[in-house]
Amino acid sequence: MPEDKSLKSNENAPDDDLVVSVRGLRNQFGSLVVHDGLDLDLRRGEILGVVGGSGTGKSVLLHSIIGLHKPNAGKIKVFGRDQAGLSRQEMKEARGEWGVLFQEGALFSSLTVAQNVQVPLREYFDLSPRLMKEIAAYKIAMVGLAAHAGPKYPSEISGGMKRRAGLARALALDPDLVFLDEPTAGLDPIGAAAFDEMILSLRDTLGLTVFLVTHDLDTLFTSCDRIAVLAEKKVIVTGTVDELLAYDHPWVKDYFHGPRSRAAQKARGR
Numbered sequence: 001m002p003e004d005k006s007l008k009s010n011e012n013a014p015d016d017d018l019v020v021s022v023r024g025l026r027n028q029f030g031s032l033v034v035h036d037g038l039d040l041d042l043r044r045g046e047i048l049g050v051v052g053g054s055g056t057g058k059s060v061l062l063h064s065i066i067g068l069h070k071p072n073a074g075k076i077k078v079f080g081r082d083q084a085g086l087s088r089q090e091m092k093e094a095r096g097e098w099g100v101l102f103q104e105g106a107l108f109s110s111l112t113v114a115q116n117v118q119v120p121l122r123e124y125f126d127l128s129p130r131l132m133k134e135i136a137a138y139k140i141a142m143v144g145l146a147a148h149a150g151p152k153y154p155s156e157i158s159g160g161m162k163r164r165a166g167l168a169r170a171l172a173l174d175p176d177l178v179f180l181d182e183p184t185a186g187l188d189p190i191g192a193a194a195f196d197e198m199i200l201s202l203r204d205t206l207g208l209t210v211f212l213v214t215h216d217l218d219t220l221f222t223s224c225d226r227i228a229v230l231a232e233k234k235v236i237v238t239g240t241v242d243e244l245l246a247y248d249h250p251w252v253k254d255y256f257h258g259p260r261s262r263a264a265q266k267a268r269g270r
């Protein structure tokens with residue numbers, strides 16, 4: 001069985017290039033060990049897809065990195081800063097440096113789309129109402145939503161629009177780093193493809209670094225520079241699509257050579 005391993009093309013990233021580094025992560029709930037000795041690197045400017053079977057701990061990993069879950073052991077650095085032992089104020093400052101799109105957008109249902117986008121602005125800045133409205137309108141346009149989406153409530157918009165609104169909120173503070181948790185889950189194929197294109201385009205125009213948890217093979221083939229595979233309580237391999245297609249591990253083989261993967265590859269003329 002292959003051990004925790006980074007493929008050749010991923011070795012030797014200089015420390016300055018590491019936006020997130022996770023070393024020796026352990027997460028345990030009672031007798032359930034979810035992660036044990038997990039290492040992961042996210043490099044500046046890349047879109048890293050994180051995949052793995054259900055229950056392998058993708059969400060727990062994401063929550064550990066963004067400080068929503070305290071790991072049992074291990075070191076997590078974001079922008080070179082060790083996340084353990086940060087004071088409340090330092091954690092708040094750290095949180096201002098990244099944006100998170102939670103599953104299905106996770107919008108506040110009692111706030112309009114524009115008000116949702118203003119939430120981080122209110123938390124971090126003392127801006128005039130007019131300026132906040134202008135910034136929210138700009139972010140809403142940036143994610144491809146029409147201006148008339150701003151005054152709508154989450155219950156009045158589609159699933160795809162909710163994801164975009166959630167992304168607008170994640171981008172409110174102009175972060176360099178975004179975490180996306182299953183951004184295309186439940187979207188129709190056209191909506192999902194449009195979302196994938198938007199992520200690529202925002203990465204290129206804004207220079208974002210993206211940590212993307214997904215089950216969506218189309219997203220992996222279209223958008224991700226590298227893919228990290230969670231299995232056996234750790235990241236068993238990180239590599240490009242082509243490297244993973246050639247990788248010898250039962251789960252990786254089933255996933256990347258199954259019928260859905262073949263269809264996704266065929267659609268891209270592979």
Ligand SMILES: Nc1ncnc2c1ncn2[C@@H]1O[C@H](COP(=O)(O)OP(=O)(O)OP(=O)(O)O)[C@@H](O)[C@H]1O
Nearest residue numbers: 029030032034052053054055056057058059060061
């Ligand atoms: N707060 C918690 N208390 C107890 N167990 C938990 C808790 N959070 C997660 N778990 C368990 O940890 C394991 C990993 O959960 P996680 O949600 O990270 O999996 P996942 O890889 O994201 O799964 P999926 O692809 O189905 O969303 C699961 O067995 C889950 O039940």
